[in-house]
Amino acid sequence: MKRTILALGAVVIFMASFSKADLAKEKSKSVETTSITNHVFQQTPGEKLINKSDCIGCHNKTNKIIGPAYVDIAKKYPATEKNINYLADKIIKGGTGVWGTMPMTAHASLKPTDAKLMVKYILSLKK
Incomplete structure (x- = not known):
């Protein structure tokens, strides 16, 4: 239980460290990656x-x-x-x-x- 709370706390601190510009940049990369992933892994x-x-x-x-x-x-x-x-x-x-x-x-x-x-x-x- 203590590990779970510690892990969640670390995730919250990590996410809080991003600025709005960083988030916009990450979102842009995410869209590109998703497009590539969907194309490569499309099932027949x-x-x-x-x-x-x-x-x-x-x-x-x-x-x-x-x-x-x-x-x-x-x-x-x-x-x-x-x-x-x-x-x-x-x-x-x-x-x-x-x-x-x-x-x-x-x-x-x-x-x-x-x-x-x-x-x-x-x-x-x-x-």
Whole structure:
């Protein structure tokens, strides 16, 4: 509790040390940084769908969890229309055997167009 009060006091003193000119300058920098950040980190539709789904329970962008990492999938499958359709179908129907014995859960309620957007995002991660 004492640490919290001490930390809050330090923050208040720090904030009080800024003049109005400094605050205006900082605000200007903040707007520039926000614009740059929003541009750089804008998510694709497929990435948004993945982040809203249960995919993150078994998959990660760079590390194997239960299922393969997205970058490993991208290494294995070239971004062809045939592979996009195949992988979208795998997402919807589920399956096992390609990456090990652990089955992937079916996502039967997922629209094929959404599954394809997800696959296109995953395959775009190929380095």
